[in-house]
Amino acid sequence: MAVLEVKGLTKSFGEVKALSGVDLTVQEGEVFGFIGPNGAGKSTTIRILLGILKASSGEAKIFGQDVWSDAVDIHKRIAYVPGDVNLWPNLTGGQVIDYFISLRGREVNQARKQELIERFQLDPTKKSGTYSKGNRQKVALVAAFAQDADLYILDEPTSGLDPLMERVFQEYVMEAKQNGKSVLLSSHILSEVERLCDHVGIIRDGTVIETGSLDEMRHLTRTHLYVETKQPLNLEDMPGVYDWQQEKQGYSFQVDTEKLDDVIKKISEYEVVKLESAPPTLEDLFMRHYESGGAMS
Template structure:
């Protein structure tokens, strides 16, 4: 079942096209990563999904309902955490959490809220104006995960958190997926996206240019190899070999999938004594799309 879906979504501000065709979907019980550089259109897409902005064209639906026309009903079933949380300065953290949950028309589950505050090591008695950025993020995360929601839209949610709290966040996201909940996660922490997400969508210049599982997308990336051989290694002349480095002991380089067979044959002929292969990471994929051409392929 599809929980969130956009089709040919566009947004124009004056003469500037910010979104030129965003096709995105999130299934029930699925975590989808939404990545791209600043200015690519991630935040604009999320604001349209939240009913804050009206799309210029295309379609966006959550739970089969129009995100603009049915925003009030949709918001009863979703939770949103931005990357920069602003709170009411004179309310305590606990009061803010209760208020945000009640805005959805839900009763606060005090036991669930307390467990989450304990896990995030949040003191709910302090005024919001005294909180650091990390603690403000904790308030928003506790409020989101305390609510009974079917979809979580998270936009750089771990901004300001220390590594221990980032790990706690990741555990909670996986717990929500196990409960059949859905998550759209926008993050610059590529290792986090790679670890958590079932599928990934990459946005560039206002359009989703690639989407799929990591396995689906690995064909766009390069395999990292480290090789030691008996004889000098001579690889075939190819445009598919990159970042060649010769060390005192061996060779390390990257290779495109379509020339990997020829490279492996050359390695075998040189009398391989050691070979290490690392699959491409999400960061490799991301940089492949966005790195400035330095003339090295």
């Protein structure tokens, strides 16, 4: 069942068109990665989903309700973490967390809150004005995961966190998924998206240019190969071979997935001594989209 559905979403600011027909679907119990560089339209889309901005045209629904007209009801069932958290400087971190949770009209689960505070290594007694960027992010993450939300909307949530805290964050995202919750994760950290997400949407210049599962998208990427042979080898001009480089003892290059069988057969003619393969990554796909202006090369 779809928890979030966006169809043909557009947003203009005067002459500037920030979104040009965005389509997204997030299913119940899945983590959806929403990726693209700064300025691509990720945050504008999320602000529309939160009812902060009104779309110029198109449709956006969460739990089957309109994100603009039904925003109050929707917010009772979602948790949101922005990429740059601003807090009240004279309130302690603990007070801010309690306030954020109370906005949804529910009592604070003190045991759950305390567990999160300890896992994220946050001192809740300090005033928010003394917090670093990373600690401000921790306040928002503790408040979000302390809530029993049905949909978590996370916009660059690990900005300012160290690698250890990023790992803690990832554990709580996976816990939410295991509990049947849905997550929309906007990020430019591709390794994070690859580790957590079931489906991915790539946005470029206000348009979603590719969506699918990671496995589906990997079919469009290239496999990295390193090979050593007894006889000299040169496949530089072979169809589907890219970035051919001769190294000290062998050769490294990339191969289009659909040409991999042909390339392996060709290599075998040269008496293979060593063959190493690295699977294609989300970053490969992402970079190919942007280097080719959105069209797969």
